[in-house]
Amino acid sequence: MPVHEMPAYPVGTDVMGSVQPLRKIIHVDMDAFYASVEQRDNPELRGLPLAVGGSAARGVVAAASYEARVFGVHSAMPSVTAKRKCPDLIFVPPRFEVYRQVSQQIREIFAEYTPLVEPLSLDEAYLDVTENLKGMEIATEIALEIRAKIKAVTGLNASAGISYNKFLAKMASDLNKPNGQAVITPKNGPGFVEALPVKKFHGVGPATAERMKRHGIETGLDLKSKSLAFLQQHFGKSGPYFYGIARGIDERQVRPDRIRKSVGAEDTFVEDIDDLDPAKAELRPLAEKVWRYCEAHNITGKTVTVKIKYSDFSQATRSKTVAGSVSGIDMILEIAETMLATVFPFKHPVRLLGITLSSLNTDESGQEPQLALEL
Numbered sequence: 001m002p003v004h005e006m007p008a009y010p011v012g013t014d015v016m017g018s019v020q021p022l023r024k025i026i027h028v029d030m031d032a033f034y035a036s037v038e039q040r041d042n043p044e045l046r047g048l049p050l051a052v053g054g055s056a057a058r059g060v061v062a063a064a065s066y067e068a069r070v071f072g073v074h075s076a077m078p079s080v081t082a083k084r085k086c087p088d089l090i091f092v093p094p095r096f097e098v099y100r101q102v103s104q105q106i107r108e109i110f111a112e113y114t115p116l117v118e119p120l121s122l123d124e125a126y127l128d129v130t131e132n133l134k135g136m137e138i139a140t141e142i143a144l145e146i147r148a149k150i151k152a153v154t155g156l157n158a159s160a161g162i163s164y165n166k167f168l169a170k171m172a173s174d175l176n177k178p179n180g181q182a183v184i185t186p187k188n189g190p191g192f193v194e195a196l197p198v199k200k201f202h203g204v205g206p207a208t209a210e211r212m213k214r215h216g217i218e219t220g221l222d223l224k225s226k227s228l229a230f231l232q233q234h235f236g237k238s239g240p241y242f243y244g245i246a247r248g249i250d251e252r253q254v255r256p257d258r259i260r261k262s263v264g265a266e267d268t269f270v271e272d273i274d275d276l277d278p279a280k281a282e283l284r285p286l287a288e289k290v291w292r293y294c295e296a297h298n299i300t301g302k303t304v305t306v307k308i309k310y311s312d313f314s315q316a317t318r319s320k321t322v323a324g325s326v327s328g329i330d331m332i333l334e335i336a337e338t339m340l341a342t343v344f345p346f347k348h349p350v351r352l353l354g355i356t357l358s359s360l361n362t363d364e365s366g367q368e369p370q371l372a373l374e375l
Helices: 033-041 079-085 096-111 139-154 166-173 189-195 206-214 220-224 228-245 276-281 283-296 329-341
Strands: 011-013 019-021 025-030 050-053 061-064 090-092 117-121 124-128 158-163 181-183 262-273 303-310 315-321 350-358
Touching (some): 025 166, 033 050, 033 061, 033 096, 050 079, 096 117, 096 124, 096 139, 139 158, 139 181, 158 166, 166 189, 206 228, 220 228, 262 283, 262 303, 276 283, 276 329, 283 329, 283 350, 315 329, 329 350
Parallel strands (some): 050 090, 158 181
Antiparallel strands (some): 011 019, 025 124, 025 158, 050 061, 117 124, 262 350, 303 315, 303 350
């Protein structure tokens, strides 16, 4: 995609048709982050198909190098499937402490340009550079400079997308990967969205894409043809968001104080579980892990959710919200066990269980805390 720059202070409209100043948003996404760190630190792995994760029968790929992706290996793929696709695949265990350290280096670079940085994970973030600390007018030049500095400091490649809102910046960062960047301008934004399959939209997962397909929605243009009332009727609170992005409009701000809304832990089992009692037994260590974090940060929550993933990789969730706040491990466990029992007998053997505590608050203020959780 040719690189074009947005005007200094362009204007546009929101979903209600009001004139709004357009922003300059950069989405920075590290290329195959975990795998690239491993290849950086071990030259013998460079140029080879590499997966970060467990190689055992129950393992899952956490990240794959671009050499592995050629064979169709990708994150969240079962390790046995990955090995079948790429017999020469090399597995290395994850080193999350190292990844966190590198991520902190990258965030320090971002902070040189703008205080408006919204991390999405260890390896990607949104930056609002409409007004920036360097006084630079051209967002593409900022992105180029940031990517060059990341390379110099960490030895790693980053890609970037530049646009006038978060949705399009995110989509643009995928266009010239790896080690590239792309711009979607206000002039080109609506047309870009119209031609894009909705299954490639950030925020539209496989289940939602399938629901859209049942309503005749397969492209951005199809989505644009639907009224706001139709989208609200069939997609609930996501309706206004879909209505906006179909027109290249995304009103979400870059939030440096973005709050994590849940604390969770999950485990994939060595062997699938068929019966309720052994499944319940696996819930206790998860409840303990969640509550240890809550105690350490003086927080609690109101909603307990149990995630069940079956051997065919389909999944279900069950939740319960209490009137006050969850008071400890035993309460989390009691709720989780009750929720798990509602799906027994299991439709398939259980491969994974997870517990999440949400509707978080602190004991002192009742406000949601900002969390950086790696459970």
